[in-house]
Amino acid sequence: MEGKKYHHGDLKNALVEAGLEILEESGLPGLSLRAIATRVGVSHTAPKNHFGSLRGLMTAIGTEGFRRHSAFMREGLTEAATRADRLDAAMSGYVRFAEAHPHLFELMFSPLYCDLRDETLGAAARDSYAVLSEISEGLDWPGAEGPDRQRRTEMMLWSLVHGYAQLAKAGQFVGGDDGRPAHSILSVMPRFGYGG
Template identity: 35%
Template sequence: MTERAYHHGNLRQELLERAWATIDGDGLDALSLRQLARDVGVSHGASARHFADRTALLDAIAVTGFTRMNDALAAAVTSETTFAGQLHAAGLAYIGFAVDHPAILDLMYKAKHHPDASPELAALSRASMVVVNELVGEAQARGEVRSGDIERQSLVVFAAVHGVAALATDDLLDGVHWRDAAEATIDAVLSSLTGVDAP
């Protein structure tokens, strides 16, 4: 068996992409390190040079997941200029990521709590809350959000949006489309933070 990918220096990325696709399509239980190595055409030993064990691989996948999700949130926020627009865009981006990648999102949050979670994963896992804190703080400074504890208000935002994501990925919305549930929830949060009912 050749180790083409390893010698070309792109084996780590190839393993990550294949592992992501496996989990995304068939769930975490479908992931096997030995099968993963076979799928990309290398020996198990070659793959172990990049990921010593399953925990290391899952940590790297979680890092990739948080990076992609955080990038989507940042892009959503910068696409709007008002707090209402930013909150809607960011909320839909988060829930959309969850709906598109439910097994990956589940892995992301489990991996960040693992005792051996990397410092990079720990930092990236907090980034989405940092975005929400900044969003609420800046809106409060502009007078778009009522005064109050910014971290507490941000927690309400995150809890509401993540709650819709969890209901959607667990198929608990009883036929309601996730986007409709998201819009209704975000409107309710906006009303509580701004004192203005959604149109």
């Protein structure tokens, strides 16, 4: 089914890859149907057969984004000794991804570009969320007690790290003369412990 003997062969994947490249080079404004198609060498209406619309193609790009995002989060996870180290590694990975691929990060979380209810994208996003969920287990923080503790812990960590990534990307945390934030996510994240 995923053959390689059509006109182009593997247009579907080629379009996603071309889109990712353009995103790195020119950002979201450069990510046009015509630019993507031209890069692959097909007409600008060719993507319609595979993705329906630009939004569909962007959703596929976002899906690949979530896969890489989850890879970033898991990166330092294996060599982390303690649970606290694992937490730090996952959170750092989250931010590192946003800093390394700001435009892709923007695309992934914006309903303007991505269909967040898409099943394939949802699966990739849940895989990313799974890391955050595992990290959240048993975390102690003032206010944690109460209904839906696990879910609220996930929401707390996710909000914190996502907000940091978003604001850092928007340049709201710039410190010195270089464009980088004055403080890392780790120095802004409360040091909670794991109990029970």
